Amino acid sequence: MPTTSHRDARLTYEDFLRFPDDGMRHELIDGVHYVTPCPVLRHQQLLGRLHLAIGTFLEGHPEIGQAFLSPLDTVFSPWDVVEPDLMFVAADQLDILTEPNIQGAPALVVEILSPSTRKRDLGIKRELFDRGGVREYWVVDPKARNLTVYRRMPDGSFPNVAQLDADGDVPLTSPVLPGFALSIAKLFA
Template identity: 45%
Template structure:
């Protein structure tokens, strides 16, 4: 008889040690990622500056990893950055976010690229995330996904010379060049 492995849940995740790894759950499976590197963190900081300006303009709140986004007991992800619009703030709880943020940002790396562009994209789409930015340091571009009906649909990527903006905060934008500054 085959042994059935139990699904990981948010309760299991909360019991894991704080050992420098990033732990997430996707479809009940434990996902482990090593701590990000310095270039990754510099890009996250640059994006945080942009999203923080949107928050200061009253459009919502920004959160930077580590923060758990609990979509379901078996789908708990830790995006690099999360933006929750003012109208959606009731999903912000203590100690996590319970439900779909308006914008999720992942900075791709060699160890996360495939997961960020497939499994995590699928989860973000399934649970109602409105916008997803997959930031590619290797190509220095931002892959944009926008909710159309019931799914996230890829839009043209932004590259050097383009401006990064969102309908979530129409009066705030930034240069793609600035995203990748060290």
């Protein structure tokens, strides 16, 4: 894992804007530059199904907020700029939307694991989303065929509150998307 020896050596969003447009996903976490290759087919299938389900739900409930797909910079701080696979910005926080990016924590962030991102998505990105104030974080694991939910609790903690399996019958629901329900079996079909 890349590290920096001095906080002064950290890269910033200004540095980030100078990265090449090379088809790779560039992110900064605590000023450290991470590069991820473009996603594989299964990743995109799962992302497409999730976005379609949330988008269809929001068509009937536009007052709840807006959903976005990567690539879209999400700026948590000058040293923390990520491109989650899917983001949902709730109606009470639409002021974080700017033309070039999202300036702050979306209500919901979704990441679909891949071999090259698994450790980062479950480690430093989950920590970033916790300290950044994300209300809910969904982690989709194509290999294990499950979806893990981390949720902001009233005491401010951000625990894993559910792991939903493709062979289970418990639908995915969320207080961030009131009324939304998704069959995990259908997601992984």
